[in-house]
Amino acid sequence: MELKKGIDTMKFSTLPPKGTFDVLPKDMELRNYVKDVIRHTYISRGFNEIETPMLENIDLMTNSDGGENLRLIFKILKRGEKLEFRDEVNPDDLCDLALRFDLTLPLSRYYAKNRNELENPFKAFQMGYVFRAERPQKGRYRQFIQSDIDIIGDNSIFAEITILKTVALALAKLGFSNSTIKINDRRLLREIVVKSGLEENFETVCISLDKLDKIGLQGVKEELIDKGISDQKAEELLTSLTDLKSKGLQSFDSIYAKELAQIIEAVGRDYTIEFEPSLVRGMGYYTGPIFEIVSDEFNSSIAGGGRYDNLLTKFQKETIPAVGMSIGFERIIQILKDRGFQIPGKGKKVAILVGEYQKLEKAEELAQKYIEEGHIASIFSIVGVSPNKISKKVNSFIKQGFNDVVVVE
Amino acid sequence: MELKKGIDTMKFSTLPPKGTFDVLPKDMELRNYVKDVIRHTYISRGFNEIETPMLENIDLMTNSDGGENLRLIFKILKRGEKLEFRDEVNPDDLCDLALRFDLTLPLSRYYAKNRNELENPFKAFQMGYVFRAERPQKGRYRQFIQSDIDIIGDNSIFAEITILKTVALALAKLGFSNSTIKINDRRLLREIVVKSGLEENFETVCISLDKLDKIGLQGVKEELIDKGISDQKAEELLTSLTDLKSKGLQSFDSIYAKELAQIIEAVGRDYTIEFEPSLVRGMGYYTGPIFEIVSDEFNSSIAGGGRYDNLLTKFQKETIPAVGMSIGFERIIQILKDRGFQIPGKGKKVAILVGEYQKLEKAEELAQKYIEEGHIASIFSIVGVSPNKISKKVNSFIKQGFNDVVVVE
Incomplete structure (x- = not known):
């Protein structure tokens, strides 16, 4: 009884867990508004909204392509059965479930399971919370909304064109018309790297190129040299990238260059889009065109994606073509708040x-x-x-x- | 490298975790429709939508009033730091976070933290997933949506009237007009139990009464006798409950009876509402009027709630009046699906x-x-x-x- 009394009078912290946030009524209105604009844009263009559980089985998660994210998984303790505690136990063995860290892995499981009941090609979108045990910092949360759109089962560039136009339209409706789509192709990038004699170093070259925005051409060159690549080859690679950008895609004889030009032509009728031969994008699972949308006003990436044709390999032998894109939902919200955005058409x-x-x-x-x-x-x-x-x-x-x-x- | 190859060719189950579900496009449309009807009904009547994280700190959760639910908490393993594994370790010590099992505990933390930025009285609603490690069975999930509405800071019966009318309106819009609101008051129930000389046994009497629907009057009586209550007292209690129901609230001289009559009069102008003196409702935290809405067509409870004035005692000394109600979202969805419900006004x-x-x-x-x-x-x-x-x-x-x-x- 003493103990119980102690608990009854104990006062708890009112803070949400570290790295998470409470949504106040005003912010909730804004979040619902942004969700509704995205949802109505996507639905009216034939995309189907779907949802998967916040939880997935831990084996699937820890054996995925998540890269860095694998270190950030929230794992859920097994229940009921007697846990075995020994010095040498692997923490993972104590857990059976994990919180999803993105919406792509769940989408692949979902598609593998439900494809017979889905349209073909399957135009899908999701908006939901994902969880990452990041070190909390400004604008980086442990629970945040991802907003993904995907076309599964279309191996033509029609998929890229549709995804890019649909996302750009949603962003324009949200007041981000002053944006530029940057596009590249992983296979084209590889061809350039191969031509510079750096085939063996493709992955590590990509990691350095990905920093171009931050450290500039000279910085990338120095990093490549630090990695043991010769001054001459590094110079050659960076020169061919710069040349390609100024001379344009038609200067490069490759099927991938032709397809990129076609995408740029179709999307460019309505939106600003430019070829960016140094664009890499982090995720290892992209297999073709890659793209991001940069807000000119904020010089910050507000959406990104690409083609990833190995979506289903975790579940079956057959490969399935897929193109996907993700809007930086929390960043959009932050920018709109900073702008003092007022939701249009609100009553008294x-x-x-x-x-x-x-x-x-x-x-x-x-x-x-x-x-x-x-x-x-x-x-x-x-x-x-x-x-x-x-x-x-x-x-x-x-x-x-x-x-x-x-x-x- | 051998290991990596092994993992690459390993094929995983496509099933979502036990007790959870994927939402197919058709079901998603229905879920969004139901959410929108509830949302627009609540918002237009001045309720503010809010959201809290799926995660809460584990101490808050395990020391809460959750009753049965405390055994069903999904707990999240600590990360980073070296876990200490010893035979005698308490599994809870390995965890720092937990998935919320309802929306009421998070609401209380939210209100305690943010009240200075909120309207007073605060009319709030939430729709979000909660998690319980239940044994999976038909219609019972481990992740499911709760839909809560609350008024915090109004100690008058105006709060009960507003909540009941607003929820009944949302349900009517969803096609559940043929429903009956059943209402009682915990304090009235206690007065009756006290009059029957069973004051000491109030909690255990409530547990038995709660089963009236399932086991009938005779069943409740037998259970009370099994619990050591005399045949005479059990008989007296059940007779006074039956009498009270037939004679009506005005036959009972109590301030709580008068207030219930006032609520019934105000709500009864628009909806079917009846006094049910044997209504108990499980949760221990109710302190005044309690109610549920039963679909006549399905003879099943589709919403429930009551007054709980001790909301904030986990965080501060001051008590704050609160009335809340929860719609059985997943049950509503299931009934609408069984009915073959078609979303109105859908285009081609x-x-x-x-x-x-x-x-x-x-x-x-x-x-x-x-x-x-x-x-x-x-x-x-x-x-x-x-x-x-x-x-x-x-x-x-x-x-x-x-x-x-x-x-x-």
Whole structure:
């Protein structure tokens, strides 16, 4: 009993877990608005929204292509059975489930399981929380929304064109018209690297090239030399990339260059898109065109993706073509908040104050009228509030952000 | 390298974890529709949508009032630091986080933390996944959506009236007009139990009464006697409950009876509501009126809640009045699916097939026209499909559920 009393009077921290956040009403409105714009854009163009569990079996997760993310998995302790604790036990053996760290691995499992019930090609999108045990820092969370769109089962560049146009349209609707799509092709990049005699070093060259934005041409060159690549070869590689960018895709004789040019032509009719031969994108699973969308105003990547034709190899022998793209949902939210973005078409927020239970019906009729006109009508009780305090009450609702306050008499 | 090769060729199960489910496109549409109806009903009446993380710190969770649910918590292994494995270690010491098992505990933490930025009284709602390590069975999941609505900071019966009317309205909009609200008051129930001389046995009497639906009056009586309560007292208790139901609330001289009558009068103007003196509801944290909504058609509870004025005691000394209600989201979905419910006002789904990249612009214009009329327009490539196979292609889209297929020539 003493212990129980101790627990009853114990006071707990009110903070959410480290790296996670509570969503206040105003932020929730914005998040719902952004989700709705993305959702309606995607749905009207024939994409199907799907959902998978937050949890996946741990074996699938720890044996995936997640790269860096594998170190960031939240693992869930087995329940019920007696756990064996020994000095040498592997923590993974104590766990049977894990929180998903992205939406791509779950999508691949989902598609492998449900493909007979899905359209072919399957145009899909997901918006949901993913979890990564990152060291918390500004703009980086342990639980955050990913917003993915994918076409599975189309091996033509039609898939790339559709994905790019659909995502660019959603972003334009959210006020990000001043954006540039940058595009490259992993296979083209490989051809260039091979021509520079660096075939053996493709992966490590990619890792350095990926930093071009941050450290510049000279920085990349120095890093390549540090990695044991000769000054001459590094110079040759960077020169051919720069040349290719200035001379354009038609200067390079490759089927991949021709396809990129076709994508750029089709997408370029409506959006700003440019070939960026040094674009790498981190994830190892891309197999063809890769792209990202950069906000000109913020000089920051707000979406990215590419073709990944080995989606299903974890589940079956057959390979299935797939193109996907991800909008940086939390970044979009942050930018819109920084901009002081106002959700368009919002009605008024009206507080209706009722002093007697007998007046409730009248208040409800009034509320209904406001609601039918597209406003928010919230009825509150002022039963028992003395008449000379009512104006103070009215002011408190105004101060809380209500546009109108009506006292029903 | 051998090991890596082994992993690369290993094939994984495509099933989601036990007790969880993938959401197929059709089901997702239904879930979004139900969420939207609830959301718009609540928002237009002045309720604020909020969200908390899926994760909470484990101390808060394991020391909560969750009752049975505490045994069902998914716990998350600590990361990074070296875990100490000893025979006698408590599994909880290996974990620092847990998945939320309901939305009420997170709401209380949220309110304690953010109350200065929230309206007062705070009208709130949440729709989100919760997690319980239940033994999987039909209609019972390990990850499922809860849909909660709460008013915090109003100690008048106005809160009960508002919550009941708002939830009943949302359910009516979803096609559950044929429902009955059953209402009781924990304090009234206690007065009756005390009058029968069973004050000491209040909790255990409640547990038995809660089974009235399943085992009937005679069953409850036998269980009470099994628990050591005298035949006479058990009889007296059950008789006074039956009497009270037939004679009505005005027959009982109690402030709680008067308040219940007021709630019933106000809610009863629009919805079917009846006093049910044997209603208990499981959760121990209710402190006043308790209620549930039963679908007449399915004889099954589709929503429930009550007043719980000790919401904040885990975080501070001050008590805060609160009334909340929860819609059985997954049950609603299942009933609507069983009914063959069709989402109202849905447009057509049109497939637009393009045989040449040069025709894409024309196809996009056509798609735009359909979309502006409220339809879904999905463009697909038939580049390279030979002319005599196009009609087969068209048929395959019809078979996949498209209402119209247009070939752009």
